Amino acid sequence: MRNLGWLRLPLLLTYAFLYIPIAVLVILSFNASKFPFKWTGFSLHWYDALFHDAAIRQGFINTLIVAVGATILATVLGTLLAIGIARYTRSALLEAYALAPAIVPDLALAIGLLVFFSFIHFTLGLHTVLLAHVVFGMAFVAAVVTARIGQVDPSLEEASRDLGASAVSTFFRITVPNLAPAIIAGALLVFTLSLDEFVIAYFTDGPSTPTLPIVIYSMVRFGVTPVVNALAALLLLVSFTAVIAMQRFARLSDAL
Amino acid sequence: MTTPTATTSGGRGAIGRRALGSRAAFLGPGLVYVTLFMAVPLALVLSYAFLKRGRFGGVELQFTLENFAKALQPTYLSVLGNSLLIATATTVLALLIGYPVAYAIAMMPSRWRTTALILIVLPFWTNFLVRTYAWMVLLNSEGPINKALMSMGIVDAPLPLLYTRGAVIAGLLYAYLPLMILPLYASMDRMDRSLLEAATNLGASRFRAFWDITFPLTLPGAMIGAIFVFVPSLGNFVVPELLGGGKTVMVGNLIRNQFLKARDWPFGAVLALVMVAFLVLLFALQAYVSRRVNGRTSHA
Numbered sequence: 060m061r062n063l064g065w066l067r068l069p070l071l072l073t074y075a076f077l078y079i080p081i082a083v084l085v086i087l088s089f090n091a092s093k094f095p096f097k098w099t100g101f102s103l104h105w106y107d108a109l110f111h112d113a114a115i116r117q118g119f120i121n122t123l124i125v126a127v128g129a130t131i132l133a134t135v136l137g138t139l140l141a142i143g144i145a146r147y148t149r150s151a152l153l154e155a156y157a158l159a160p161a162i163v164p165d166l167a168l169a170i171g172l173l174v175f176f177s178f179i180h181f182t183l184g185l186h187t188v189l190l191a192h193v194v195f196g197m198a199f200v201a202a203v204v205t206a207r208i209g210q211v212d213p214s215l216e217e218a219s220r221d222l223g224a225s226a227v228s229t230f231f232r233i234t235v236p237n238l239a240p241a242i243i244a245g246a247l248l249v250f251t252l253s254l255d256e257f258v259i260a261y262f263t264d265g266p267s268t269p270t271l272p273i274v275i276y277s278m279v280r281f282g283v284t285p286v287v288n289a290l291a292a293l294l295l296l297v298s299f300t301a302v303i304a305m306q307r308f309a310r311l312s313d314a315l
Numbered sequence: 316m317t318t319p320t321a322t323t324s325g326g327r328g329a330i331g332r333r334a335l336g337s338r339a340a341f342l343g344p345g346l347v348y349v350t351l352f353m354a355v356p357l358a359l360v361l362s363y364a365f366l367k368r369g370r371f372g373g374v375e376l377q378f379t380l381e382n383f384a385k386a387l388q389p390t391y392l393s394v395l396g397n398s399l400l401i402a403t404a405t406t407v408l409a410l411l412i413g414y415p416v417a418y419a420i421a422m423m424p425s426r427w428r429t430t431a432l433i434l435i436v437l438p439f440w441t442n443f444l445v446r447t448y449a450w451m452v453l454l455n456s457e458g459p460i461n462k463a464l465m466s467m468g469i470v471d472a473p474l475p476l477l478y479t480r481g482a483v484i485a486g487l488l489y490a491y492l493p494l495m496i497l498p499l500y501a502s503m504d505r506m507d508r509s510l511l512e513a514a515t516n517l518g519a520s521r522f523r524a525f526w527d528i529t530f531p532l533t534l535p536g537a538m539i540g541a542i543f544v545f546v547p548s549l550g551n552f553v554v555p556e557l558l559g560g561g562k563t564v565m566v567g568n569l570i571r572n573q574f575l576k577a578r579d580w581p582f583g584a585v586l587a588l589v590m591v592a593f594l595v596l597l598f599a600l601q602a603y604v605s606r607r608v609n610g611r612t613s614h615a
Contacts, residue, residue: 080449156346167357197349258553262575283451306433
Protein backbone atom coordinates (compact mmCIF):
# COMPACT_ATOMS: atom_id res chain seq x y z
CA MET A 60 0.00 0.00 0.00
CA ARG A 61 2.75 2.43 0.89
CA ASN A 62 4.40 2.22 -2.53
CA LEU A 63 1.27 3.68 -4.19
CA GLY A 64 2.44 7.19 -3.27
CA TRP A 65 0.17 10.02 -4.42
CA LEU A 66 -2.15 7.48 -6.13
CA ARG A 67 -3.65 6.77 -2.71
CA LEU A 68 -5.43 10.15 -2.84
CA PRO A 69 -7.67 9.53 -5.91
CA LEU A 70 -8.34 6.02 -4.62
CA LEU A 71 -9.52 7.19 -1.21
CA LEU A 72 -11.54 10.06 -2.69
CA THR A 73 -13.27 7.62 -5.05
CA TYR A 74 -14.20 5.29 -2.21
CA ALA A 75 -15.55 8.30 -0.31
CA PHE A 76 -17.54 9.34 -3.41
CA LEU A 77 -18.97 5.81 -3.74
CA TYR A 78 -19.85 5.19 -0.10
CA ILE A 79 -20.81 8.54 1.49
CA PRO A 80 -24.19 8.76 -0.34
CA ILE A 81 -24.99 5.20 0.76
CA ALA A 82 -23.94 5.91 4.35
CA VAL A 83 -26.13 9.03 4.47
CA LEU A 84 -29.17 7.01 3.32
CA VAL A 85 -28.60 4.32 5.92
CA ILE A 86 -28.16 6.84 8.76
CA LEU A 87 -31.29 8.79 7.77
CA SER A 88 -33.33 5.56 7.65
CA PHE A 89 -32.99 5.37 11.47
CA ASN A 90 -34.18 8.94 11.96
CA ALA A 91 -37.19 9.35 14.26
CA SER A 92 -38.33 12.63 12.67
CA LYS A 93 -40.92 12.71 9.92
CA PHE A 94 -38.99 15.54 8.29
CA PRO A 95 -36.46 13.83 6.10
CA PHE A 96 -33.44 15.96 7.02
CA LYS A 97 -34.00 16.84 10.68
CA TRP A 98 -32.30 14.35 13.00
CA THR A 99 -34.34 13.96 16.17
CA GLY A 100 -33.11 10.61 17.43
CA PHE A 101 -32.79 6.90 16.69
CA SER A 102 -35.91 4.98 15.68
CA LEU A 103 -36.98 1.89 13.75
CA HIS A 104 -40.30 3.56 12.97
CA TRP A 105 -39.72 3.75 9.18
CA TYR A 106 -38.86 0.07 8.98
CA ASP A 107 -42.14 -0.68 10.73
CA ALA A 108 -43.99 1.59 8.27
CA LEU A 109 -42.19 -0.14 5.42
CA PHE A 110 -43.41 -3.60 6.41
CA HIS A 111 -46.98 -2.32 6.59
CA ASP A 112 -46.91 -0.61 3.20
CA ALA A 113 -49.25 -2.58 0.93
CA ALA A 114 -47.94 -1.12 -2.35
CA ILE A 115 -44.34 -2.01 -1.51
CA ARG A 116 -45.30 -5.51 -0.39
CA GLN A 117 -47.28 -6.17 -3.59
CA GLY A 118 -44.43 -4.72 -5.68
CA PHE A 119 -42.00 -7.02 -3.95
CA ILE A 120 -44.19 -10.08 -4.65
CA ASN A 121 -44.56 -9.07 -8.32
CA THR A 122 -40.81 -8.62 -8.64
CA LEU A 123 -40.17 -12.05 -7.11
CA ILE A 124 -42.62 -13.70 -9.53
CA VAL A 125 -40.88 -12.11 -12.51
CA ALA A 126 -37.36 -12.78 -11.22
CA VAL A 127 -37.98 -16.45 -10.40
CA GLY A 128 -39.77 -17.15 -13.68
CA ALA A 129 -37.25 -15.25 -15.80
CA THR A 130 -34.32 -16.93 -14.03
CA ILE A 131 -35.65 -20.46 -14.67
CA LEU A 132 -36.43 -19.83 -18.35
CA ALA A 133 -33.26 -17.82 -19.03
CA THR A 134 -31.07 -20.44 -17.33
CA VAL A 135 -32.49 -23.32 -19.42
CA LEU A 136 -32.40 -21.41 -22.72
CA GLY A 137 -29.02 -19.78 -22.02
CA THR A 138 -27.34 -23.06 -21.04
CA LEU A 139 -28.59 -24.84 -24.18
CA LEU A 140 -27.46 -21.88 -26.26
CA ALA A 141 -23.99 -21.89 -24.68
CA ILE A 142 -23.50 -25.60 -25.39
CA GLY A 143 -24.77 -25.09 -28.93
CA ILE A 144 -22.36 -22.20 -29.50
CA ALA A 145 -19.36 -24.02 -28.03
CA ARG A 146 -19.98 -27.46 -29.53
CA TYR A 147 -22.03 -27.11 -32.69
CA THR A 148 -21.03 -23.94 -34.50
CA ARG A 149 -17.93 -21.97 -35.38
CA SER A 150 -19.84 -18.92 -36.53
CA ALA A 151 -18.76 -15.78 -34.66
CA LEU A 152 -21.73 -13.96 -36.19
CA LEU A 153 -24.16 -16.47 -34.70
CA GLU A 154 -22.52 -16.07 -31.29
CA ALA A 155 -22.70 -12.27 -31.53
CA TYR A 156 -26.38 -12.51 -32.51
CA ALA A 157 -27.20 -14.78 -29.56
CA LEU A 158 -25.34 -12.57 -27.05
CA ALA A 159 -26.56 -9.24 -28.52
CA PRO A 160 -29.42 -8.72 -26.02
CA ALA A 161 -26.79 -8.24 -23.28
CA ILE A 162 -25.31 -5.28 -25.19
CA VAL A 163 -28.35 -3.62 -26.82
CA PRO A 164 -29.24 -0.46 -24.83
CA ASP A 165 -32.09 -1.25 -22.43
CA LEU A 166 -34.17 1.67 -23.71
CA ALA A 167 -33.99 0.34 -27.30
CA LEU A 168 -35.02 -3.16 -26.18
CA ALA A 169 -37.77 -1.66 -24.01
CA ILE A 170 -39.44 0.34 -26.79
CA GLY A 171 -38.94 -2.55 -29.22
CA LEU A 172 -40.81 -4.91 -26.92
CA LEU A 173 -43.56 -2.35 -26.21
CA VAL A 174 -44.10 -1.90 -29.96
CA PHE A 175 -43.93 -5.67 -30.54
CA PHE A 176 -46.41 -6.59 -27.79
CA SER A 177 -48.87 -3.97 -28.98
CA PHE A 178 -48.37 -5.12 -32.61
CA ILE A 179 -49.41 -8.68 -31.74
CA HIS A 180 -52.18 -7.36 -29.42
CA PHE A 181 -50.67 -8.82 -26.28
CA THR A 182 -52.02 -7.33 -23.02
CA LEU A 183 -49.20 -5.95 -20.86
CA GLY A 184 -48.66 -7.42 -17.39
CA LEU A 185 -46.21 -9.44 -15.34
CA HIS A 186 -46.05 -12.10 -18.07
CA THR A 187 -44.71 -9.56 -20.61
CA VAL A 188 -42.09 -8.30 -18.13
CA LEU A 189 -41.08 -11.92 -17.54
CA LEU A 190 -40.75 -12.63 -21.29
CA ALA A 191 -38.71 -9.42 -21.67
CA HIS A 192 -36.34 -10.25 -18.82
CA VAL A 193 -35.65 -13.67 -20.34
CA VAL A 194 -34.26 -11.97 -23.47
CA PHE A 195 -31.27 -10.33 -21.79
CA GLY A 196 -31.08 -12.93 -18.99
CA MET A 197 -30.56 -15.72 -21.51
CA ALA A 198 -27.69 -13.83 -23.13
CA PHE A 199 -25.97 -13.32 -19.75
CA VAL A 200 -26.31 -17.02 -18.82
CA ALA A 201 -25.01 -18.01 -22.27
CA ALA A 202 -22.00 -15.69 -21.87
CA VAL A 203 -21.11 -17.03 -18.40
CA VAL A 204 -21.54 -20.69 -19.41
CA THR A 205 -19.64 -20.27 -22.71
CA ALA A 206 -16.68 -18.91 -20.76
CA ARG A 207 -16.64 -22.05 -18.60
CA ILE A 208 -17.28 -24.58 -21.39
CA GLY A 209 -13.86 -23.94 -22.89
CA GLN A 210 -12.32 -25.53 -19.79
CA VAL A 211 -14.43 -28.70 -20.00
CA ASP A 212 -12.95 -31.55 -22.05
CA PRO A 213 -15.36 -32.48 -24.90
CA SER A 214 -13.88 -35.99 -25.02
CA LEU A 215 -15.80 -36.79 -21.81
CA GLU A 216 -19.04 -36.36 -23.74
CA GLU A 217 -17.70 -38.31 -26.72
CA ALA A 218 -16.61 -41.16 -24.45
CA SER A 219 -20.08 -41.26 -22.91
CA ARG A 220 -21.72 -41.48 -26.34
CA ASP A 221 -19.22 -44.11 -27.57
CA LEU A 222 -19.97 -46.23 -24.51
CA GLY A 223 -23.63 -46.28 -25.54
CA ALA A 224 -25.24 -43.52 -23.44
CA SER A 225 -28.03 -41.64 -25.18
CA ALA A 226 -27.66 -37.96 -26.05
CA VAL A 227 -30.13 -37.06 -23.33
CA SER A 228 -28.43 -39.07 -20.61
CA THR A 229 -24.99 -37.76 -21.68
CA PHE A 230 -26.36 -34.25 -21.40
CA PHE A 231 -27.73 -34.72 -17.88
CA ARG A 232 -24.95 -36.94 -16.49
CA ILE A 233 -21.83 -35.42 -18.08
CA THR A 234 -22.41 -31.97 -19.59
CA VAL A 235 -24.64 -30.37 -16.94
CA PRO A 236 -22.66 -31.53 -13.83
CA ASN A 237 -19.44 -30.27 -15.40
CA LEU A 238 -20.99 -26.89 -16.05
CA ALA A 239 -22.92 -26.63 -12.78
CA PRO A 240 -20.84 -23.81 -11.16
CA ALA A 241 -21.19 -21.64 -14.27
CA ILE A 242 -24.91 -22.40 -14.62
CA ILE A 243 -25.52 -21.45 -10.97
CA ALA A 244 -23.43 -18.29 -11.32
CA GLY A 245 -25.40 -17.34 -14.46
CA ALA A 246 -28.72 -18.00 -12.73
CA LEU A 247 -27.72 -15.82 -9.74
CA LEU A 248 -26.67 -13.07 -12.13
CA VAL A 249 -30.03 -13.11 -13.97
CA PHE A 250 -31.93 -13.19 -10.68
CA THR A 251 -30.10 -10.11 -9.35
CA LEU A 252 -30.42 -8.23 -12.65
CA SER A 253 -34.14 -9.01 -12.87
CA LEU A 254 -34.79 -7.90 -9.26
CA ASP A 255 -33.28 -4.48 -9.98
CA GLU A 256 -34.37 -3.99 -13.58
CA PHE A 257 -36.41 -0.84 -14.11
CA VAL A 258 -36.38 0.50 -17.69
CA ILE A 259 -37.62 -2.60 -19.55
CA ALA A 260 -40.17 -3.38 -16.82
CA TYR A 261 -41.43 0.22 -16.95
CA PHE A 262 -42.23 -0.13 -20.68
CA THR A 263 -43.55 -3.69 -20.72
CA ASP A 264 -45.54 -3.85 -17.46
CA GLY A 265 -49.26 -3.31 -17.15
CA PRO A 266 -50.59 -0.53 -14.87
CA SER A 267 -52.10 -2.84 -12.21
CA THR A 268 -49.02 -5.01 -11.51
CA PRO A 269 -46.04 -2.74 -10.82
CA THR A 270 -42.74 -4.40 -9.91
CA LEU A 271 -40.77 -3.09 -6.91
CA PRO A 272 -38.47 -0.80 -8.96
CA ILE A 273 -41.56 0.76 -10.56
CA VAL A 274 -43.09 1.30 -7.09
CA ILE A 275 -39.85 2.92 -5.90
CA TYR A 276 -39.77 5.12 -9.00
CA SER A 277 -43.30 6.38 -8.44
CA MET A 278 -42.43 7.14 -4.79
CA VAL A 279 -39.15 8.99 -5.34
CA ARG A 280 -40.54 11.04 -8.26
CA PHE A 281 -42.38 13.14 -5.71
CA GLY A 282 -39.35 13.79 -3.56
CA VAL A 283 -37.57 12.47 -0.50
CA THR A 284 -39.63 10.29 1.88
CA PRO A 285 -38.29 8.49 4.98
CA VAL A 286 -39.98 5.17 4.05
CA VAL A 287 -37.84 5.07 0.91
CA ASN A 288 -34.74 5.58 3.08
CA ALA A 289 -35.62 2.43 5.05
CA LEU A 290 -36.39 0.48 1.88
CA ALA A 291 -33.12 1.66 0.33
CA ALA A 292 -31.14 0.59 3.40
CA LEU A 293 -32.75 -2.87 3.31
CA LEU A 294 -32.10 -3.29 -0.44
CA LEU A 295 -28.47 -2.25 0.14
CA LEU A 296 -28.14 -4.89 2.84
CA VAL A 297 -29.63 -7.56 0.55
CA SER A 298 -27.43 -6.78 -2.45
CA PHE A 299 -24.24 -6.40 -0.38
CA THR A 300 -24.90 -9.80 1.21
CA ALA A 301 -25.62 -11.32 -2.21
CA VAL A 302 -22.39 -9.99 -3.72
CA ILE A 303 -20.28 -11.17 -0.81
CA ALA A 304 -22.02 -14.59 -0.91
CA MET A 305 -21.39 -14.85 -4.67
CA GLN A 306 -17.75 -13.99 -4.10
CA ARG A 307 -17.45 -16.67 -1.38
CA PHE A 308 -19.24 -19.17 -3.62
CA ALA A 309 -16.96 -18.40 -6.57
CA ARG A 310 -13.89 -18.89 -4.40
CA LEU A 311 -15.31 -22.15 -3.07
CA SER A 312 -15.94 -23.51 -6.57
CA ASP A 313 -12.40 -22.47 -7.57
CA ALA A 314 -11.06 -24.42 -4.63
CA LEU A 315 -13.06 -27.52 -5.55
CA MET B 316 -34.80 -13.08 -40.74
CA THR B 317 -33.94 -16.70 -41.55
CA THR B 318 -33.29 -19.07 -38.69
CA PRO B 319 -29.53 -19.65 -38.63
CA THR B 320 -29.99 -23.34 -37.75
CA ALA B 321 -31.74 -23.89 -41.06
CA THR B 322 -29.04 -22.15 -43.09
CA THR B 323 -26.08 -23.87 -41.45
CA SER B 324 -27.59 -27.36 -41.46
CA GLY B 325 -27.46 -27.55 -45.27
CA GLY B 326 -23.69 -26.96 -45.39
CA ARG B 327 -21.33 -29.54 -44.00
CA GLY B 328 -21.87 -33.04 -45.28
CA ALA B 329 -19.33 -34.47 -42.85
CA ILE B 330 -21.58 -33.88 -39.85
CA GLY B 331 -23.87 -36.82 -39.25
CA ARG B 332 -27.62 -36.71 -38.89
CA ARG B 333 -27.25 -37.18 -35.12
CA ALA B 334 -25.08 -34.07 -34.75
CA LEU B 335 -27.48 -32.03 -36.84
CA GLY B 336 -30.33 -33.03 -34.56
CA SER B 337 -28.43 -32.01 -31.43
CA ARG B 338 -27.34 -28.79 -33.06
CA ALA B 339 -30.95 -27.81 -33.70
CA ALA B 340 -31.95 -28.91 -30.19
CA PHE B 341 -29.25 -26.80 -28.51
CA LEU B 342 -29.19 -23.71 -30.71
CA GLY B 343 -32.80 -23.67 -31.91
CA PRO B 344 -34.82 -22.52 -28.86
CA GLY B 345 -32.44 -19.69 -27.91
CA LEU B 346 -32.07 -18.36 -31.44
CA VAL B 347 -35.82 -18.46 -32.02
CA TYR B 348 -36.29 -16.57 -28.73
CA VAL B 349 -33.72 -13.87 -29.61
CA THR B 350 -35.27 -13.50 -33.06
CA LEU B 351 -38.82 -13.23 -31.75
CA PHE B 352 -38.16 -10.95 -28.77
CA MET B 353 -35.20 -8.87 -29.96
CA ALA B 354 -34.67 -8.90 -33.74
CA VAL B 355 -38.34 -8.64 -34.72
CA PRO B 356 -39.08 -5.88 -32.14
CA LEU B 357 -36.05 -3.83 -33.23
CA ALA B 358 -36.99 -4.30 -36.90
CA LEU B 359 -40.50 -3.08 -36.06
CA VAL B 360 -39.09 0.06 -34.40
CA LEU B 361 -36.92 0.66 -37.47
CA SER B 362 -39.91 0.38 -39.82
CA TYR B 363 -42.08 2.61 -37.61
CA ALA B 364 -39.59 5.43 -38.16
CA PHE B 365 -40.76 5.63 -41.78
CA LEU B 366 -44.50 5.41 -41.13
CA LYS B 367 -47.19 7.98 -40.36
CA ARG B 368 -48.29 8.50 -36.78
CA GLY B 369 -51.53 6.76 -35.82
CA ARG B 370 -54.27 8.67 -34.06
CA PHE B 371 -54.14 6.68 -30.79
CA GLY B 372 -50.52 5.63 -30.68
CA GLY B 373 -49.28 3.05 -33.16
CA VAL B 374 -48.93 3.84 -36.87
CA GLU B 375 -50.72 4.13 -40.18
CA LEU B 376 -49.32 2.17 -43.09
CA GLN B 377 -48.10 5.12 -45.12
CA PHE B 378 -44.48 5.86 -45.97
CA THR B 379 -43.14 9.23 -44.85
CA LEU B 380 -39.91 10.99 -43.96
CA GLU B 381 -41.59 13.69 -41.89
CA ASN B 382 -40.51 12.05 -38.62
CA PHE B 383 -36.89 12.61 -39.57
CA ALA B 384 -37.66 16.21 -40.55
CA LYS B 385 -39.27 16.71 -37.14
CA ALA B 386 -36.10 15.53 -35.40
CA LEU B 387 -34.19 18.33 -37.15
CA GLN B 388 -36.30 21.06 -35.52
CA PRO B 389 -34.20 23.34 -33.26
CA THR B 390 -36.00 22.23 -30.05
CA TYR B 391 -35.08 18.61 -30.63
CA LEU B 392 -31.60 19.34 -31.93
CA SER B 393 -30.85 21.25 -28.74
CA VAL B 394 -32.07 18.29 -26.63
CA LEU B 395 -29.77 16.03 -28.62
CA GLY B 396 -26.86 18.45 -28.23
CA ASN B 397 -27.54 18.73 -24.51
CA SER B 398 -27.61 14.93 -24.15
CA LEU B 399 -24.35 14.52 -26.04
CA LEU B 400 -22.77 17.22 -23.88
CA ILE B 401 -23.89 15.60 -20.61
CA ALA B 402 -22.92 12.07 -21.69
CA THR B 403 -19.54 13.33 -22.91
CA ALA B 404 -18.86 15.28 -19.72
CA THR B 405 -19.76 12.21 -17.65
CA THR B 406 -17.48 10.00 -19.75
CA VAL B 407 -14.53 12.42 -19.58
CA LEU B 408 -14.90 12.80 -15.79
CA ALA B 409 -15.16 9.02 -15.38
CA LEU B 410 -11.97 8.64 -17.42
CA LEU B 411 -10.10 11.30 -15.41
CA ILE B 412 -11.15 9.74 -12.09
CA GLY B 413 -11.12 6.12 -13.20
CA TYR B 414 -7.67 6.09 -14.74
CA PRO B 415 -5.61 6.87 -11.61
CA VAL B 416 -7.92 4.65 -9.53
CA ALA B 417 -7.53 1.65 -11.88
CA TYR B 418 -3.79 2.31 -11.99
CA ALA B 419 -3.56 2.42 -8.19
CA ILE B 420 -5.43 -0.91 -7.91
CA ALA B 421 -3.25 -2.53 -10.58
CA MET B 422 -0.15 -1.42 -8.64
CA MET B 423 -1.38 -2.90 -5.35
CA PRO B 424 0.04 -6.11 -3.91
CA SER B 425 -2.08 -8.93 -5.36
CA ARG B 426 -3.70 -9.90 -2.05
CA TRP B 427 -5.36 -6.45 -1.81
CA ARG B 428 -6.53 -6.23 -5.41
CA THR B 429 -9.68 -8.39 -5.22
CA THR B 430 -10.96 -6.55 -2.16
CA ALA B 431 -10.20 -3.17 -3.73
CA LEU B 432 -12.11 -4.16 -6.88
CA ILE B 433 -15.09 -5.56 -4.96
CA LEU B 434 -15.33 -2.27 -3.08
CA ILE B 435 -15.49 -0.49 -6.45
CA VAL B 436 -18.28 -2.68 -7.89
CA LEU B 437 -20.30 -3.20 -4.71
CA PRO B 438 -22.39 0.00 -5.05
CA PHE B 439 -23.02 -0.94 -8.68
CA TRP B 440 -24.93 -4.03 -7.56
CA THR B 441 -27.47 -2.04 -5.61
CA ASN B 442 -30.70 -0.83 -7.13
CA PHE B 443 -30.15 1.92 -9.67
CA LEU B 444 -33.11 3.97 -8.40
CA VAL B 445 -31.81 3.76 -4.84
CA ARG B 446 -28.40 5.04 -5.94
CA THR B 447 -30.02 7.95 -7.78
CA TYR B 448 -32.32 8.64 -4.84
CA ALA B 449 -29.26 8.90 -2.57
CA TRP B 450 -28.18 11.94 -4.58
CA MET B 451 -31.65 13.49 -4.28
CA VAL B 452 -31.09 13.34 -0.52
CA LEU B 453 -27.47 14.47 -0.64
CA LEU B 454 -28.02 17.49 -2.91
CA ASN B 455 -31.31 18.64 -1.38
CA SER B 456 -31.41 22.26 -0.22
CA GLU B 457 -31.90 20.95 3.35
CA GLY B 458 -29.57 18.00 2.70
CA PRO B 459 -26.24 17.11 4.31
CA ILE B 460 -24.00 18.98 1.85
CA ASN B 461 -25.83 22.27 2.25
CA LYS B 462 -26.06 21.79 6.01
CA ALA B 463 -22.33 21.18 6.27
CA LEU B 464 -21.51 24.20 4.10
CA MET B 465 -23.79 26.44 6.14
CA SER B 466 -22.58 25.25 9.53
CA MET B 467 -19.00 25.86 8.45
CA GLY B 468 -20.05 29.36 7.46
CA ILE B 469 -18.97 28.94 3.84
CA VAL B 470 -22.41 29.91 2.52
CA ASP B 471 -25.26 31.84 4.15
CA ALA B 472 -28.12 30.40 2.16
CA PRO B 473 -28.45 26.85 0.79
CA LEU B 474 -26.94 26.40 -2.67
CA PRO B 475 -29.30 25.22 -5.41
CA LEU B 476 -27.47 21.94 -6.06
CA LEU B 477 -30.37 19.72 -7.05
CA TYR B 478 -32.18 20.13 -10.38
CA THR B 479 -29.11 21.35 -12.21
CA ARG B 480 -27.08 19.95 -15.08
CA GLY B 481 -24.24 19.33 -12.62
CA ALA B 482 -26.53 17.16 -10.48
CA VAL B 483 -27.37 15.05 -13.56
CA ILE B 484 -23.68 14.59 -14.36
CA ALA B 485 -22.92 13.68 -10.72
CA GLY B 486 -25.74 11.11 -10.72
CA LEU B 487 -24.63 9.52 -13.99
CA LEU B 488 -21.01 9.47 -12.85
CA TYR B 489 -22.03 7.82 -9.59
CA ALA B 490 -24.07 5.21 -11.47
CA TYR B 491 -21.49 4.25 -14.10
CA LEU B 492 -17.99 4.98 -12.72
CA PRO B 493 -17.35 1.28 -11.92
CA LEU B 494 -17.97 0.46 -15.60
CA MET B 495 -15.01 2.68 -16.48
CA ILE B 496 -12.67 1.36 -13.80
CA LEU B 497 -13.14 -2.37 -14.55
CA PRO B 498 -12.02 -2.45 -18.23
CA LEU B 499 -9.21 0.04 -17.45
CA TYR B 500 -8.01 -2.21 -14.66
CA ALA B 501 -8.23 -5.26 -16.95
CA SER B 502 -6.07 -3.60 -19.61
CA MET B 503 -3.48 -2.54 -17.00
CA ASP B 504 -3.45 -6.01 -15.46
CA ARG B 505 -2.88 -7.64 -18.87
CA MET B 506 -0.04 -5.28 -19.75
CA ASP B 507 3.43 -6.80 -20.03
CA ARG B 508 5.33 -5.13 -17.15
CA SER B 509 8.71 -6.12 -18.59
CA LEU B 510 8.19 -3.46 -21.27
CA LEU B 511 8.25 -0.81 -18.54
CA GLU B 512 11.39 -2.27 -16.99
CA ALA B 513 13.06 -2.36 -20.39
CA ALA B 514 12.17 1.30 -20.96
CA THR B 515 13.53 2.47 -17.62
CA ASN B 516 16.64 0.30 -17.99
CA LEU B 517 17.26 1.98 -21.32
CA GLY B 518 17.13 5.35 -19.58
CA ALA B 519 13.55 6.51 -20.10
CA SER B 520 12.09 8.66 -17.32
CA ARG B 521 9.09 7.28 -15.43
CA PHE B 522 6.86 9.80 -17.18
CA ARG B 523 8.30 8.91 -20.57
CA ALA B 524 7.81 5.19 -19.90
CA PHE B 525 4.20 5.84 -18.86
CA TRP B 526 3.46 8.04 -21.86
CA ASP B 527 5.08 5.80 -24.47
CA ILE B 528 4.09 2.39 -23.08
CA THR B 529 1.36 2.31 -20.42
CA PHE B 530 -0.84 4.97 -21.99
CA PRO B 531 -1.11 3.53 -25.53
CA LEU B 532 -1.47 -0.04 -24.21
CA THR B 533 -4.35 0.95 -21.92
CA LEU B 534 -6.11 3.00 -24.61
CA PRO B 535 -8.35 0.09 -25.79
CA GLY B 536 -9.43 -0.46 -22.16
CA ALA B 537 -10.19 3.25 -21.86
CA MET B 538 -12.24 3.11 -25.06
CA ILE B 539 -14.29 0.17 -23.77
CA GLY B 540 -14.81 1.97 -20.47
CA ALA B 541 -15.85 5.10 -22.37
CA ILE B 542 -18.45 3.08 -24.31
CA PHE B 543 -19.71 1.42 -21.11
CA VAL B 544 -20.23 4.87 -19.53
CA PHE B 545 -21.38 6.83 -22.58
CA VAL B 546 -24.00 4.33 -23.83
CA PRO B 547 -26.16 4.11 -20.69
CA SER B 548 -25.64 7.83 -19.92
CA LEU B 549 -26.95 8.93 -23.31
CA GLY B 550 -30.13 6.84 -23.10
CA ASN B 551 -30.82 7.51 -19.42
CA PHE B 552 -34.11 9.18 -18.54
CA VAL B 553 -34.32 8.44 -14.80
CA VAL B 554 -31.33 10.54 -13.65
CA PRO B 555 -32.30 13.64 -15.71
CA GLU B 556 -35.83 13.37 -14.37
CA LEU B 557 -34.97 12.82 -10.69
CA LEU B 558 -31.85 15.00 -10.42
CA GLY B 559 -32.42 17.40 -13.33
CA GLY B 560 -36.04 17.94 -12.33
CA GLY B 561 -37.47 18.29 -15.82
CA LYS B 562 -35.24 21.28 -16.57
CA THR B 563 -32.57 19.02 -18.04
CA VAL B 564 -34.24 17.03 -20.80
CA MET B 565 -32.16 14.34 -22.45
CA VAL B 566 -32.87 12.24 -25.52
CA GLY B 567 -33.90 9.35 -23.26
CA ASN B 568 -36.66 11.50 -21.70
CA LEU B 569 -37.79 12.53 -25.15
CA ILE B 570 -38.00 8.91 -26.34
CA ARG B 571 -39.85 7.87 -23.18
CA ASN B 572 -42.32 10.73 -23.63
CA GLN B 573 -43.02 9.86 -27.28
CA PHE B 574 -43.85 6.26 -26.38
CA LEU B 575 -45.64 6.62 -23.06
CA LYS B 576 -47.06 10.16 -23.03
CA ALA B 577 -47.30 11.90 -26.41
CA ARG B 578 -47.92 8.55 -28.14
CA ASP B 579 -46.02 9.63 -31.25
CA TRP B 580 -44.34 6.28 -31.83
CA PRO B 581 -42.81 7.00 -35.26
CA PHE B 582 -41.05 10.10 -33.89
CA GLY B 583 -39.89 8.12 -30.86
CA ALA B 584 -38.54 5.47 -33.21
CA VAL B 585 -36.56 8.10 -35.13
CA LEU B 586 -35.07 9.43 -31.87
CA ALA B 587 -34.12 5.89 -30.83
CA LEU B 588 -32.46 5.37 -34.21
CA VAL B 589 -30.45 8.57 -33.76
CA MET B 590 -29.33 7.37 -30.32
CA VAL B 591 -28.31 3.96 -31.67
CA ALA B 592 -26.48 5.62 -34.60
CA PHE B 593 -24.23 7.48 -32.16
CA LEU B 594 -23.50 4.25 -30.32
CA VAL B 595 -22.59 2.43 -33.56
CA LEU B 596 -20.25 5.31 -34.41
CA LEU B 597 -18.59 4.94 -31.01
CA PHE B 598 -18.16 1.17 -31.45
CA ALA B 599 -16.52 1.77 -34.86
CA LEU B 600 -14.11 4.23 -33.24
CA GLN B 601 -13.29 1.70 -30.53
CA ALA B 602 -12.57 -1.02 -33.10
CA TYR B 603 -10.31 1.42 -34.99
CA VAL B 604 -8.33 2.40 -31.87
CA SER B 605 -7.84 -1.17 -30.68
CA ARG B 606 -6.69 -2.27 -34.17
CA ARG B 607 -4.13 0.56 -34.30
CA VAL B 608 -2.80 -0.23 -30.84
CA ASN B 609 -2.52 -3.95 -31.60
CA GLY B 610 -0.75 -3.10 -34.87
CA ARG B 611 1.78 -0.94 -33.02
CA THR B 612 2.64 -3.51 -30.37
CA SER B 613 3.09 -6.29 -32.92
CA HIS B 614 5.49 -4.09 -34.91
CA ALA B 615 7.56 -3.27 -31.83
